[in-house]
Amino acid sequence: MERPVTKDPREMKSADELLDATCEQTDFYIKIAALSHNIGHQTVMDYNADPLNSLMLDDTLENGNDIYKYNKEFDSYLNVISLGHVNIADSLAAIQKLVFDEKKYTMDELLRALKSNWDGYEEMRQDFVNAPKHGNDDDYADEWAVKVKKKFWETAQKTKDAWGNPCTFDGSSVIAYQAMAFGIGATPDGRMMSDYIADGSCSPSAGADKKGPTAVLNSVGKVPFLYTGLFNQRFMPSFLEGENKKLFSEYLREWFEKMTIPHIQFNVVSSETLREAQKDPESHPDLQVRIAGYSAHFVDLPKETQDSIICRTEHSF
Amino acid sequence: MQRNGIKMKEGEKDLLSLNDDRGVVFNIQRFSIHDGPGIRSTVFLKGCALNCPWCQNPESIRLLPEIITRDIKCIKSGKCADICPQGAISLAEGLRVIDWEKCDYCLKCAEVCPSKSIEVAGEHKSVDEVIEEVEKDSSYYRRTGGGMTISGGDPLVQWRFTLALLQKARQKGIHTALDTTGYARWEVLDDILNYTNLVLYDIKHMDSAKHKEATGVPNEPILDNLLKTVKKPEVKVWIRYPIIPGFNDQEEELEKLCEFVITLGPTVEKISLLPFHKFGELKYTATGKVYAYRDCTPLSDERVEELKGLISSHGLHTEIGK
Numbered sequence: 001m002e003r004p005v006t007k008d009p010r011e012m013k014s015a016d017e018l019l020d021a022t023c024e025q026t027d028f029y030i031k032i033a034a035l036s037h038n039i040g041h042q043t044v045m046d047y048n049a050d051p052l053n054s055l056m057l058d059d060t061l062e063n064g065n066d067i068y069k070y071n072k073e074f075d076s077y078l079n080v081i082s083l084g085h086v087n088i089a090d091s092l093a094a095i096q097k098l099v100f101d102e103k104k105y106t107m108d109e110l111l112r113a114l115k116s117n118w119d120g121y122e123e124m125r126q127d128f129v130n131a132p133k134h135g136n137d138d139d140y141a142d143e144w145a146v147k148v149k150k151k152f153w154e155t156a157q158k159t160k161d162a163w164g165n166p167c168t169f170d171g172s173s174v175i176a177y178q179a180m181a182f183g184i185g186a187t188p189d190g191r192m193m194s195d196y197i198a199d200g201s202c203s204p205s206a207g208a209d210k211k212g213p214t215a216v217l218n219s220v221g222k223v224p225f226l227y228t229g230l231f232n233q234r235f236m237p238s239f240l241e242g243e244n245k246k247l248f249s250e251y252l253r254e255w256f257e258k259m260t261i262p263h264i265q266f267n268v269v270s271s272e273t274l275r276e277a278q279k280d281p282e283s284h285p286d287l288q289v290r291i292a293g294y295s296a297h298f299v300d301l302p303k304e305t306q307d308s309i310i311c312r313t314e315h316s317f
Numbered sequence: 318m319q320r321n322g323i324k325m326k327e328g329e330k331d332l333l334s335l336n337d338d339r340g341v342v343f344n345i346q347r348f349s350i351h352d353g354p355g356i357r358s359t360v361f362l363k364g365c366a367l368n369c370p371w372c373q374n375p376e377s378i379r380l381l382p383e384i385i386t387r388d389i390k391c392i393k394s395g396k397c398a399d400i401c402p403q404g405a406i407s408l409a410e411g412l413r414v415i416d417w418e419k420c421d422y423c424l425k426c427a428e429v430c431p432s433k434s435i436e437v438a439g440e441h442k443s444v445d446e447v448i449e450e451v452e453k454d455s456s457y458y459r460r461t462g463g464g465m466t467i468s469g470g471d472p473l474v475q476w477r478f479t480l481a482l483l484q485k486a487r488q489k490g491i492h493t494a495l496d497t498t499g500y501a502r503w504e505v506l507d508d509i510l511n512y513t514n515l516v517l518y519d520i521k522h523m524d525s526a527k528h529k530e531a532t533g534v535p536n537e538p539i540l541d542n543l544l545k546t547v548k549k550p551e552v553k554v555w556i557r558y559p560i561i562p563g564f565n566d567q568e569e570e571l572e573k574l575c576e577f578v579i580t581l582g583p584t585v586e587k588i589s590l591l592p593f594h595k596f597g598e599l600k601y602t603a604t605g606k607v608y609a610y611r612d613c614t615p616l617s618d619e620r621v622e623e624l625k626g627l628i629s630s631h632g633l634h635t636e637i638g639k
Contacts, residue, residue: 122431137453213348214347214454246461250461
């Protein structure tokens with residue numbers, strides 16, 4: 001298998017072309033993942049039958065199937081963890097606006113700026129930081145988030161596992177937004193090399209959402225639920241006190257009844273408390289935080305993870 | 318007159334009631350839960366006829382757009398200094414320093430600032446633009462009994478625009494609240510109240526001379542308008558009383574307030590006490606204004622509770638607001 005050669009971005013006419021090229025490259029890597037997955041799965045089937053777990057399923061006994069043999073009732077076993085799709089959407093929105101619509105910068109300049117990690121391009125970076133961002137209930141950026149999700153899903157569907165079942169994405173990337181970020185160069189959403197990418201897999205980038213929680217919920221709700229995703233929000237504790245509880249429960253109902261986002265994970269703790277706990281861990285042994293897909297004691301987390309949770313937009317009022 | 322370092326351009330007062338189609342808006346705050354019931358969107362309009370030295374939104378007092386700065390965002394591009402026609406901006410070690418006396422609000426520096434370290438507070442917006450943003454959270458209003466609140470500044474300064482916004486919201490079935498000083502001709506307020514479900518009505522002092530000394534205007538028009546407002550059975554009223562240390566936090570002042578409020582009747586649902594705080598302090602520096610309350614100590618929570626108790630003892634429903 002050879003890596004596809006896609007068009008030089010300097011010759012592209014729109015951010016859509018860039019998205020297509022990104023998907024084409026992604027497709028190549030998904031196929032490699034599928035290859036390895038299929039070989040691995042075949043090996044497990046041949047040499048590692050699992051009768052105990054197989055008993056837990058409905059029709060394994062009737063059909064004489066091991067748990068690792070494909071059952072058409074199930075989804076594909078082939079999942080690719082998705083990461084940074086929100087950064088891709090924000091990047092494409094910024095490129096479409098600044099490079100293709102307003103023509104304020106050329107693609108060549110952008111490539112040079114990214115290669116140098118924006119060093120010497122701070123003014124330019126500010127324009128990319130201040131371009132429309134997903135999470136503000138603004139269709140310009142939100143439509144890119146929708147487009148990215150759809151295109152990536154279509155891309156994954158092109159690859160089949162050993163049973164002919166299409167691959168899909170899985171957004172339960174948990175803490176990878178942080179670990180993987182160290183290996184990701186500067187991005188056109190204004191992010192610097194190694195900075196965290198958007199947490200979860202559908203939360204807006206930290207600090208990019210400026211219009212409060214309802215705007216975030218509306219924005220995220222526009223993106224179709226084609227594969228799973230983690231969505232984190234952080235509230236001030238006062239939002240769950242007294243009369244406000246009713247508002248919070250209605251906020252949840254709006255989400256539950258109208259949105260296709262499968263879950264939201266809340267942290268209800270102020271930045272102040274988190275910073276205090278960072279400084280004085282011994283006095284805060286019980287402080288629990290939701291990271292993404294799991295909870296942990298705040299004081300036990302590495303400093304980078306603590307910082308990234310403090311960075312998440314705190315909805316106060 | 319120059320108070321708080323706020324300058325008025327010549328002829329600016331004539332613009333005080335712009336027109337009914339476009340207004341100067343300095344913020345539309347979604348998910349606002351302190352300006353009336355439920356989840357609301359608060360539309361902040363620029364311009365206030367009063368000039369209270371404790372104001373927490375000093376950028377709201379002047380009617381027309383002005384600049385607001387954030388030093389931490391400055392990337393030392395020097396572009397603001399280059400473009401300023403007044404020569405009001407100089408560079409000290411790369412960081413811009415603004416001579417606010419020279420600034421004449423041309424806003425050119427904000428236009429060229431690459432990092433939003435200088436921004437414009439106040440944007441001309443049409444009724445439809447504002448309502449479009451407000452409607453985005455309609456679903457939350459319906460669920461929580463929320464809606465749109467118009468605040469400021471004082472929305473009665475741009476009263477034609479305020480009226481148009483309220484009419485449009487009413488047409489769309491959105492609950493409307495007005496957060497006001499009550500300082501206007503009665504005919505203006507009267508008309509506006511026809512499209513208002515709830516008024517958050519400020520009382521700052523019961524003594525007119527003291528009121529004038531602090532805010533620049535006497536309180537008679539305000540109290541007269543309130544007496545007329547409460548005669549409208551369909552308009553609910555929440556009295557808002559900012560407790561300013563040394564100005565109106567004495568027990569006898571609160572007694573006078575209670576005596577007055579008791580006569581107002583059933584449309585007054587509660588008194589919200591708004592304890593003085595200094596969260597707005599940075600905005601004074603950021604807009605080149607002088608903060609006269611810099612050294613003032615906010616009241617203790619216990620004292621605020623005491624004052625709340627005093628009002629409750631008159632049988633009035635009261636709460637501590639934000």
